[in-house]
Amino acid sequence: MTKHLSLLLALFLLILFFSLLNPLFFSTPTLQAIGNQIPDLTFLAVALTLVMITGGIDLSVGSLLALCSSIIGVHMISNGASLSEAFLISLLGGALCGLITGTITTLGKIPSFIVTLGMLECARGVAYLVTDSQTVYIGSEVGALAESTGFLGVSPIFMLAIVIVILAQLLLTRTVYGRYLVAIGTNLDAVRLSGINPTPYQISVFMISGTLCAFAALSLTARLASSDPNAAIGLELSAIAAAVIGGTSLMGGRGSVIGSFIGVLIIAVLQTGLASMGVDEPTKRIITGAVIVFAALMDFWRTKQRRA
């Protein structure tokens, strides 16, 4: 909990910094811009957090997002399906891809880095095939999900992201399944030798990751009101960055979903804030990169202190 507090403090200081530099920063339009931006990344960061806690990595989330988004677009426009039906199919598609990567990496004993790198390519390819490399315009049926509603002015998709964060945090900290994910990431051999079969957990966490990609796809599709097979290229790296800023260890065993969510917020505030100051794109990237490394260093020092 103290860890989350220091993350929140960093977020608060960041907001304060940008507000002092630019009085217009702390205003409804800016906050809405941030609120609009974060759901896709939030879903992916949750996915990465769960996978990374088991000691794995999922590089395919950006491509899976594009694939799931393409499924939604093509199914609605070419096949005339309803949004809910199309979303259901994309959920199944995401889960199936996760099942494939999870099975290959776990049973084949191949590092998930390699397997998901392969899936990153394959899923992107399938997305191009499905859409014929064209952006599919859908319109307001899906676009409405990204519009602000009466409730605090937030969009349905934003609320969905919050719900998923809370559910995933509960899954991780309160359920037997979640504790096993942590245990597997901490010491896989110890789990196996205590008579537990870790395989189903290792595979299913990739399925969860794939499913969350479909949620992220819904969010992005809604925001653009269309499906773009070129969407979310490189977004997996932002998701990893958010998780690492939030204190999730690349070595497995340590991390929290709430932390990753705060990590998403920090990235979003940083990017919007820098944009509001008129910082150009190359400088924005340099600063963001430095912040990621700095956050990882802080986290390393903190855990070292606690251990000593």
Add this chain to the structure above:
Amino acid sequence: MVPEVLLTLSGIKKSFSKPVLNSIDMQLNKSECLGLLGANGAGKSTLSRILGGSITDYEGEITIADRSLRAWRDDSLVSTVHQELSQITNLSIAENIFFGRLPNQYGVINQRSLLESAKAALELVGLESLDALKRIEEVDLATRQLIEIARAIAHRSELIILDEPTSSLNKAEVQKLFKQIHSAKKRETSVLFISHKLDEVFAICDRIAVLRDGEIVLIQSRHEFDEEAVLNAMSGEKNAEKQSKDRQVERGTTSFNLKNLRTQKLKNFHLTLQRGEIAGLHGLDGAGHKEILKALFGLSDSQGELTLDDKNLKSLPKTPHAAFQQRIGYVPEDRQKFGLLPGESISLNICLNKLKNWLGWVNKKETAIQTMKAARMTKLVYGGPEQPVSELSGGNQQKAIFARWLEHDLELLLLDEPTRGVDVRAREELHEVIRDLACSGTNVIIASNDLKDLMRSCDRIITIVQGKTSKEFWRESWDEAEITAATLSIAQHD
């Protein structure tokens, strides 16, 4: 002749969340071997970490060869051979020995010089036949320990700290180690020998110091050694001779029958156990007794027939999970690597395989109760169910792993070196847990190189030589020397 003082400790204090060392004053002479004894949590490891330089924020003053330890920057002054080996498993043996001072020119390692010096160092510890280019993880624990000692010798340290050096060694290897200690002393090196095993400390040390609750409570020189006084000083109470519980094996009620076990190392091994029997498997390193446990827990490719409590399983379990479903449990030898979830809570460590419903919530109240119950059964001393298991002492960590296998109504519990690196009192308590389990009808098989330990709890000891049973000894009629001889029997004929 007055001996020359090498090391002086005055008023050493150190606390973590609570005081661990409470004003230690001690001296160590040149060429002296000092034994440091104490129960788990007495502060031995902290003291050795201070001397080794990994803890620097302590109170008090340490001088080595008339200079303050804080002023020394040369890390070869003190070499520590740790209880839990800290080697770089992916590097070769030679690279591990000279790690930090690899012979090199402009950063390029001089392979030939490295190999030659490594061979020379290995020869000093009697490992001349070992291939120094092997990766260290391919070597068993006992050899790795000797390699650590070779490293200390190669660095020409003034002081060598041996933290539980014999816990994974057999008798012959212990003798080899003792020879190394003698030759180190001849080179005017001092040795701090930290151990639980009184007989070894008495055999090798010139002086002993007993640590209890962060204080030195007893110092004896060789001519004053007194086992009773040392035991009392360690535990702080009169150590009444503990009677082993009366326990009768129900003869004639076979509940475990293993036939024709074959693995790479084992050739047609048979074993039959009576209900509630505790059997010990004893042998030299690599004799195959450890493989028997691994085969029974589904950890190796093996063939054979197993009958458990009249259920004929036809074949051996293929995975640990399958073994667990047949109610077989296993406590591995290397608890750091294969047992513990270091950063996690005691409660998760104990309840890891007790969390039944994987889809369900973790019931904190329920796991706390289970933890408390298991802790009571193993006499585990802990701060609370959410305390990280890494804060426990070695003996208590082992108890936590034992606790994981309680309350499962096991048919069979397999223990690999169950009391390795555990102090005298915790060891006694673990023996009690084993006996309690056997009383409730669980069969126990212990594989160990520590014969004294096996003789304390087993009903029968089976010696294994080159993958075969060489002899069986029942408690009524066994003899330590005969058992030791039996571990060598066939090997000598070959």
